Amino acid sequence: MRRWILTSWKLPELRDPPDAPAPGAGVxxxxxxxxxxxxxxxxxxxxxxxxxxxxxxxxxxxxWNGPAAAALAFTVKEAVAKALGTGLCxxxxxxxxxxxxxxxxxxxxxxxAVVLRGAAAARAARLGAEGGSAWCWCDATVACTIAxxxxxxxxxxxxxxxxxxxxxxxxxxxxxYETGLGFVSGMVPPTSPIRTRxxxxxxISAYFWRTSA
Amino acid sequence: MERDSFVTKLCAALExxxxxxxxxxPLNSEAWDSVDLLNVISLxxxxxxxxxxxxxxxxxxxxxxxxTFLEGQQAAR
Numbered sequence: 001m002r003r004w005i006l007t008s009w010k011l012p013e014l015r016d017p018p019d020a021p022a023p024g025a026g027v028x029x030x031x032x033x034x035x036x037x038x039x040x041x042x043x044x045x046x047x048x049x050x051x052x053x054x055x056x057x058x059x060x061x062x063x064w065n066g067p068a069a070a071a072l073a074f075t076v077k078e079a080v081a082k083a084l085g086t087g088l089c090x091x092x093x094x095x096x097x098x099x100x101x102x103x104x105x106x107x108x109x110x111x112x113a114v115v116l117r118g119a120a121a122a123r124a125a126r127l128g129a130e131g132g133s134a135w136c137w138c139d140a141t142v143a144c145t146i147a148x149x150x151x152x153x154x155x156x157x158x159x160x161x162x163x164x165x166x167x168x169x170x171x172x173x174x175x176x177y178e179t180g181l182g183f184v185s186g187m188v189p190p191t192s193p194i195r196t197r198x199x200x201x202x203x204i205s206a207y208f209w210r211t212s213a
Numbered sequence: 214m215e216r217d218s219f220v221t222k223l224c225a226a227l228e229x230x231x232x233x234x235x236x237x238x239p240l241n242s243e244a245w246d247s248v249d250l251l252n253v254i255s256l257x258x259x260x261x262x263x264x265x266x267x268x269x270x271x272x273x274x275x276x277x278x279x280x281t282f283l284e285g286q287q288a289a290r
Contacts, residue, residue, distance in 0.1 A: 039228070039248055051226070051248075054255035078247060088247055090254045093266030098251065 028127045028151050031082025033075040034144040043070035054090055055098040060105075069105040071143035076103035076114055076134055079147035083132065084123045096120040112136055124149060214261060214287060216280050222260060223276065226252040236277035242270040263287055 042049035043056070044067045052061060056073065064070050080101050081088045089095035100120035104113040114134060116124055124132075129149035136145045216236070224234045227249055242250070250267050257263055263286040273279040 035248065049226075049252070050255040050259040051252045054258055055251050074248070088251065089266065090251060090258065090264070092264050093268060 028129045029083035029085055029149040030147070031079040031084070032144070032146045033078035033082065034142060035071045035075050035078075037068045037071040037138065037141055037143055040067040040070040040074065043067060057099055057102055060102060063104045063106050065106070065108050068138050068140060068143060069107045072107070072112070072136055072138045072145065073103040073105040075138075075143045075145040076105070076112065076136065076147065077101045079134065079145040080114065080116070080120070080132065080149075083147045083149045084120060084127065086123060096123060107138075127151070214280070214284055219260065219280065219283075220276060222256055223253065223279075226256045234276055236275065236280060238276045240270065240273050240276055240279055242267070242273070257283060261287060262290070 043052035043061075044064055048061065052070065055077075056070070060073055061070075064073070077098055078088055080103075081096055084096060087095040088098050088101075091097055096119045100116065100118035102115040102117070104115075106112070112134070114132070116132075127149060128151040130151040132147060132149040134145050134147045136143075138144065220234055220236065221231070224231060227234075227245075242253075245253070250270070253270065254265055254267070257265055261283055263283055265283075265286070269282065270279065273282055
């Protein structure tokens with residue numbers, strides 16, 4: 001089984017990781033999710049909710065220090081699932097299982113790590129994705145992640161238009177947030193303007209890349 | 214399955230005020246977001262030992278329909 005490990009950089013660094021693909025690699029998928037932190041209060045309680053126990057692994061739960069970390073971890077899962085073009089399921093149904101996208105969030109150290117495995121890793125491989133980035137932001141009220149998967153080559157305009165829609169949504173309408181972009185099949189060199197513009201819109205907090213296969 | 218008890222838990226999972234759901238209430242799962250959906254699916258999985266999909270829930274028009282569907286799933290195990 002191919003395994004994806006996306007490691008974190010401490011905030012607010014925004015630099016290409018050492019194993020970032022060469023310019024010219026495309027974007028295979030883009031996804032976004034936003035959640036209200038208050039909805040995840042049950043995740044941080046003891047005992048936690050069925051939602052927390054079923055959707056998140058014990059390793060994910062052990063990293064939390066409050067509901068904001070749980071909310072942010074969920075947005076990472078959902079944004080990556082949208083970038084994969086599938087959405088999430090628990091174990092059965094359309095979408096990749098929640099636990100196949102593991103998001104380890106530690107807001108105390110401001111670090112996040114993401115691991116794709118199982119159906120999520122297989123889907124990423126089918127898309128030709130060679131790695132990914134997640135831009136995360138949260139406060140006591142709202143958590144948000146934009147995720148991108150990189151690999152392949154293609155039409156720069158499609159991603160550019162998609163990202164513009166996402167960023168407009170971030171600024172104006174929560175429903176657009178939640179709908180997200182879903183999946184943008186256009187491909188574009190992962191150049192810095194994408195990251196710069198996302199940063200301006202939502203405050204980039206973390207940046208990930210595959211470090212081993 | 215204790216139907217009243219499950220309806221109470223469903224109410225909590227969907228963040229509705231206590232007692233606001235009855236068996237005749239529309240389930241309206243098409244309007245749920247992913248957190249609602251996963252909350253309910255997780256509750257069903259842990260509480261009843263039945264694994265359902267979002268599509269299964271969408272076929273249930275009312276809370277009572279859902280309970281009947283879940284009882285059928287339990288009986289079929």
